[in-house]
Amino acid sequence: MEYMLLLFSDETGFEKLNPSQVGEALAAYRAYTEALQKAGVLRNSNRLRPVNSATTVRLTSGKTEVLNGPFAETREQLGGYYLIDVPDLDSALSWAARCPGASHGVVEVRPIWPMGSY
């Protein structure tokens, strides 16, 4: 089954780190990503640029509205994701617990809902 691990964290936390801490944090993510690959469960993953780079679009009463910034102003923002394919939720949770994002933010685990299924 496929699960999306959504990584939420406070972006300002990362900005407070010194260069060697940033290097260590990025290396931890690289190591985690490789561990997922070696286990043969990683489908896809990416990180996202900070929320100040976000633009939102919506159509209301026939008019398109374009706004600067993210959809929701919250302290913890979506910063990246891992799409993994594992046997069950227990297994997805054990991978989520190993994600560096779980110790400096929150990892939300959501099952993929394939198109065409109800």
Place this chain on the structure above:
Amino acid sequence: MSVSDASEAARAAEAAARRSYGRLVAFLAARTHDVAGAEDALSEAFAAALADWPLHGVPRTPEAWLLTVARRKRVDAVRRQRQGEEAAAQLQWLADLVADPDEAQALPDPRLGLLFACAHPGIDRGLRAPLMLQVVLGFDAATIASAFLVAPVTMGQRLSRAKAKIRQAGIGFEVPQRDALRERLDAVLEAIYAAYAEGWSDPQGADARRRNLADEAIWLGRLLASLLPDEGEALGLLALMLHAHARRDARRDADGAYVPLSEQDPVRWDAPMIDEAEALLSRANRCGGSGRYQLEAAVQSAHAVRRLSGRADWVAIEQLYDALCALTGSPVAALNRAVALAETRGPAAGLEVLDALADDTRLADYQPYWAARAELLARHGDVASAQDAFHRAVGLERDPAVRRFLQQRAAALRGLTSP
């Protein structure tokens, strides 16, 4: 009611819950096997206690008070849910249920039977420890779910199904007879140790609820050792847990950084707890046999001699892991044997064993395998392979302090290779 009355009542209720929860569940469910029904009645009794005790004072025997109220709640529930002969039989049984605490104390402790019911072969192996924590100690499903890394709703469903199984299959609360005891006891020990291991894996103790879990597992271990004082493995398990627990605080330095066992200062180990573990281990050895937990406790004891001699007894550790490998066939025991071999015969000997284990799929995503491999490769002078293994270990680690430690070990190796 004053605030202090209320908090005193809450404390008394909490103490009674800790001391008596499993005993009361066992009493209430012994005949009907209805653990869930017993728990419902008990939670109503605890709620009643929190309302009543601040007004009228904490009763002289809180356990008897709770049992009387819970029994009344069970009678009400049985009247609502069941009809006919079945109801009549259950009501009669409930009416006969001992409510005198002195009489109740004199009976064999029913929690022992409850532990065996939770670890019954009919219950899924992975669910036995969670079930014990809930039924014997009264932990809620959400706390247990966090400890075992399972979704709370899933854990709740699994626990409910397990209790339904106990009721429907009529799993008894009896302590098995001599022949079956050894085999059934293994499952009880395994579940208690699983609960301890989950509590231990939070070395920062940051999660108060989880730190509690290791303490509670030791409490169960003490209960079991006191109820079966001549079972070497029950004593061995308690000795093992106490040895490990004695080093709990030494796993972090003043800055919160991870300290591996080999670098821990023995002064920071809990000496009285080690002494207690050693005494238990001697008693266990006098009981005869050398089961898994006695052997593992002996390994811990061979580590603990470092506080006296300055060095762990690696020769003994290697022999003990030889015995554990032969006994259990566990890949984790084989991994630990390789680490011991590296101490007694050098890193190449340890690496040879690790290479032979490399194809074991059970170790592929097991962090300690990669961390051990990295250390031995580094000591052997194979810096590039050591780096790769450290990298793999970092990616599999849950604890940020251990992750940082592994990263720093790898970085120190880079320092060796750069000009």
